Amino acid sequence: MTLSTMLSTMAIGMLRTFGVFSLTLIGSLPLGMVVALLKKSRFAVVRGFISAYISIIRGTPLMLQLLVWYFGPFYLFGMNIGGWRFPAVILGFVLNYAAYFAEIYRGGIESMPVGQYEAAEVLGYTHTQTFMRIILPQVIKRIMPSITNEVITLVKDTSLAFTLAYQEVFSLAKQISASQTSFMPFVIAGVFYFVANYAVEFAMSRIEKALDYYK
Amino acid sequence: MILEMNNIRKSFGAHEVLKDISIGVDRGEVVSIIGPSGSGKSTLLRCATFLETIDGGDISYMGEHAVHTDDAGKAVYVSPQKLRHFRSYYGLVFQQFNLFPHYSILKNLIDAPMHVQGKSKEEATDLAMALLYKMGLSERADAYPYQLSGGQQQRVAIARALAMSPEILFFDEPTSALDPELTGEVLKVIRELAEEHMTMVVVTHEMPFAKAVSNRVVFMADGVIVEQGDPQDVFDNPQEERTKQFLRVFER
Ligand SMILES: Nc1ncnc2c1ncn2[C@@H]1O[C@H](COP(=O)(O)OP(=O)(O)OP(=O)(O)O)[C@@H](O)[C@H]1O
Ligand SMILES: [Mg+2]
Numbered sequence: 218m219t220l221s222t223m224l225s226t227m228a229i230g231m232l233r234t235f236g237v238f239s240l241t242l243i244g245s246l247p248l249g250m251v252v253a254l255l256k257k258s259r260f261a262v263v264r265g266f267i268s269a270y271i272s273i274i275r276g277t278p279l280m281l282q283l284l285v286w287y288f289g290p291f292y293l294f295g296m297n298i299g300g301w302r303f304p305a306v307i308l309g310f311v312l313n314y315a316a317y318f319a320e321i322y323r324g325g326i327e328s329m330p331v332g333q334y335e336a337a338e339v340l341g342y343t344h345t346q347t348f349m350r351i352i353l354p355q356v357i358k359r360i361m362p363s364i365t366n367e368v369i370t371l372v373k374d375t376s377l378a379f380t381l382a383y384q385e386v387f388s389l390a391k392q393i394s395a396s397q398t399s400f401m402p403f404v405i406a407g408v409f410y411f412v413a414n415y416a417v418e419f420a421m422s423r424i425e426k427a428l429d430y431y432k
Numbered sequence: 433m434i435l436e437m438n439n440i441r442k443s444f445g446a447h448e449v450l451k452d453i454s455i456g457v458d459r460g461e462v463v464s465i466i467g468p469s470g471s472g473k474s475t476l477l478r479c480a481t482f483l484e485t486i487d488g489g490d491i492s493y494m495g496e497h498a499v500h501t502d503d504a505g506k507a508v509y510v511s512p513q514k515l516r517h518f519r520s521y522y523g524l525v526f527q528q529f530n531l532f533p534h535y536s537i538l539k540n541l542i543d544a545p546m547h548v549q550g551k552s553k554e555e556a557t558d559l560a561m562a563l564l565y566k567m568g569l570s571e572r573a574d575a576y577p578y579q580l581s582g583g584q585q586q587r588v589a590i591a592r593a594l595a596m597s598p599e600i601l602f603f604d605e606p607t608s609a610l611d612p613e614l615t616g617e618v619l620k621v622i623r624e625l626a627e628e629h630m631t632m633v634v635v636t637h638e639m640p641f642a643k644a645v646s647n648r649v650v651f652m653a654d655g656v657i658v659e660q661g662d663p664q665d666v667f668d669n670p671q672e673e674r675t676k677q678f679l680r681v682f683e684r
Contacts, residue, residue, distance in 0.1 A: 336530035339481055340544040340596060341519040350543065354534050431533050432578040 218397050227405055230389035234409075237306060237375045237385060242368070244311035249318025256323060267319075274316035280380050283309040287381045306378045314371060321363045325356035358428040365421040372413050386410075433495065434459050434521070434600045434631050435480065440489035442472075442479055449475045450486075451655040457600060460629040464642035464663070467652035468678055473635040476652070477602050480633075481524045482515060493521040494599065520549070523593030525603045529585045531577040537564070537588050538573040541595045549596065556595070563591040567621060583614030587621055600631040607638060619645075639682045643667050651675050 256267045274282070287305040290296035298305075329352055337347040376387035384392075386409055390402035435457040442450040449472045457463055465473050478484040480491065482498070486507045491499045498518045499509050509515060532540050541560035545551040551559075564570050567587040577585055586606055593601055603622065607615035619641050625632065626645045636642050642649055643663045650660040651672075659672045670676045 330530075332526060332528050332530035333532070335483055336526065336532070338483065339519060339522075339524045340592075341516050341548040342544065343516070346547060350547065351532055358534070431576045 223393060227386060227389050230384055230386040231409055234375045234385040237378055238371060240307050241310040241314055241371060245314035245318055248315035250322055252315055252319035253322035271316045274313055279313050279374060280377050282313055283380050302381055302383055306381055306383050317367055321360050325360040328359060361425050368417050369414050372417060436492045438490045440479060441487045442475055443487055449655050453657055457631060457633060459631055461631055462626045462646045463633045463648045463650060464646040465635045465650045465652060466642060471652045472655045473652055474604050477604050477635060481522060481602060493518055521599045523596055523598040523601045525589050525593055525606050527605045527608050529589045531585055531589055533577050537575050540588060540592050545595050560595055563594055567591050581614060582610045583617045586618045590621055603634040605635055
């Protein structure tokens with residue numbers, strides 16, 4: 218196998234990795250906010266459920282969670298899991314990252330001085346306006362460094378999709394390496410992850426800079 | 433009467449902080465509230481501005497009841513929507529300014545008029561610029577709060593409250609967080625508002641200011657109003673022993 222065929226085979230894996238990465242962010246960034254807000258719900262049942270969800274997600278390996286999402290429906294309901302592989306990967310990642318993002322959001326929201334809420338309340342803002350106009354923009358700035366860390370972890374975590382034999386970069390690298398007895402695929406995969414993280418760091422630092430107009 | 437508070441009671445746990453306090457404020461009046469630390473001055477303002485919920489008593493603005501005490505002795509508030517309507521009657525200036533750091537000075541002044549009162553951007557901006565001019569801060573409209581001194585930030589906070597065209601303005605120790613050399617510029621602004629007959633209630637430790645600017649001085653201690661009246665009377669000829677004792681600390 219020439220280097221270029223190797224690269225073009227792996228390019229498909231790269232696209233899949235990018236798909237897992239972006240779908241996870243698209244799903245978990247907003248879902249994390251929903252989870253963070255539900256954790257402060259007035260209903261004890263909801264709060265209890267959310268706390269349990271967060272501690273289970275944080276207390277077990279993502280690899281195990283992926284296996285549960287993939288095989289669970291079959292063992293529990295006898296569901297035909299053909300075609301379920303990709304949805305299970307995304308479901309597992311989104312629910313996992315939403316829990317981590319939720320904790321970051323919660324920390325950010327709790328770090329806001331109470332004076333900001335009180336000033337907004339006295340001015341007559343509704344609760345929704347206070348959150349959307351006053352609190353959230355400041356929270357986003359405060360949590361940006363933590364979000365960056367999570368996103369970088371996600372780039373590397375996407376390789377865990379290999380657990381479900383999803384053919385992303387890492388799985389393909391392993392397969393090609395084994396069949397061609399070559400170390401090259403791992404080098405390509407390594408460069409890919411490194412460059413991807415470099416791009417993430419660059420993008421995030423641009424966002425942080427853009428938010429630097431106030432203190 | 434712009435504000436009327438009757439028989440206000442407020443406890444934090446077992447600690448009764450306001451014990452049956454009644455106070456009314458007429459249009460154009462400037463009322464100073466003085467008293468030792470922990471006497472309940474801030475709590476009174478926070479109850480008047482609905483940041484704290486009272487346990488008993490009545491509060492009305494412009495003759496409309498916002499809270500009343502029912503036959504069972506329980507304080508009943510109007511609905512949250514109605515309460516928001518009451519918020520348009522007053523403004524509050526905090527000790528710690530509490531400006532919105534992510535908004536420019538101008539945006540701090542126009543955001544609530546636009547999104548709470550539904551004013552157009554032009555209308556809100558015209559009023560905001562006029563207020564900034566009055567505060568001597570026209571040049572700083574595009575700055576952010578962190579770029580201003582404490583005294584300037586507090587003047588912006590006053591302008592932000594005024595931008596809502598309130599009937600009455602509350603101040604909770606507006607100069608206590610400021611370096612001594614910056615208190616003058618804030619007190620000057622409040623004095624100018626008093627000259628324009630803006631209705632104000634000012635909690636302060638600045639005795640000369642209270643004496644010079646207010647129409648009435650209220651002395652609070654341990655959750656009750658011990659004495660109130662004309663500033664000259666209260667400061668120069670206090671009747672109650674507790675008042676004399678408190679004022680003695682400030683004479684030197
Ligand atoms: N949220 C709260 N929870 C419990 N106790 C409180 C709370 N807010 C105020 N208190 C207590 O109520 C009492 C009155 O406090 P308040 O802040 O109204 O006093 P103050 O007259 O404004 O004093 P200062 O001059 O120090 O500002 C104090 O004993 C204070 O500890
Ligand atoms: Mg106080």
